[in-house]
Amino acid sequence: MNVSERSLIGLQEIDGYATDIVTEDLDLVVRLHRQMLENDRPCRVEFVPEPVVWAQVPETLADLSTQRRRWYRGLYLLSEGIGPLIETYGYVVVPVAFALGVVNLESQSRFF
The missing domain is CATH 1.20.5 (Single alpha-helices involved in coiled-coils or other helix-helix interfaces)
Structure with a gap:
């Protein structure tokens, strides 16, 4: 399983992006982190100094x-x-x- 497949599974487990809030990116990180902790799966949130995503x-x-x-x-x-x-x-x-x-x-x- 590659990173993209794991990411998609993670998004499906938390029912995807919330569309009714303004800070959907922060909400997504918090919900993914909570999901991992509640299921006793190893996880950590790290800062990556290089931009790795496209921004509009x-x-x-x-x-x-x-x-x-x-x-x-x-x-x-x-x-x-x-x-x-x-x-x-x-x-x-x-x-x-x-x-x-x-x-x-x-x-x-x-x-x-």
Whole structure:
């Protein structure tokens, strides 16, 4: 079995690309990695510095604008969707950390 066949099998196991999200490439990597871990198959995610895939770059300003709007829409959804949860978590964790002595006022004041 070659790399292409294994890749195709991996895509079939996770039901292919998600078409309803903006960051389909990240979603694909995360779902493939989870599938491998859940099935106790050896895997690792590595950085490859050489470009090994073809990328479509915007050829006109209109295409660039469309691409950037899509990226910023994903960033906006992430920050607006998860941001309030992280902020609420901070409101709970910081006072508890002070009460338990995990964070002291002197070290915290260095951030301001």
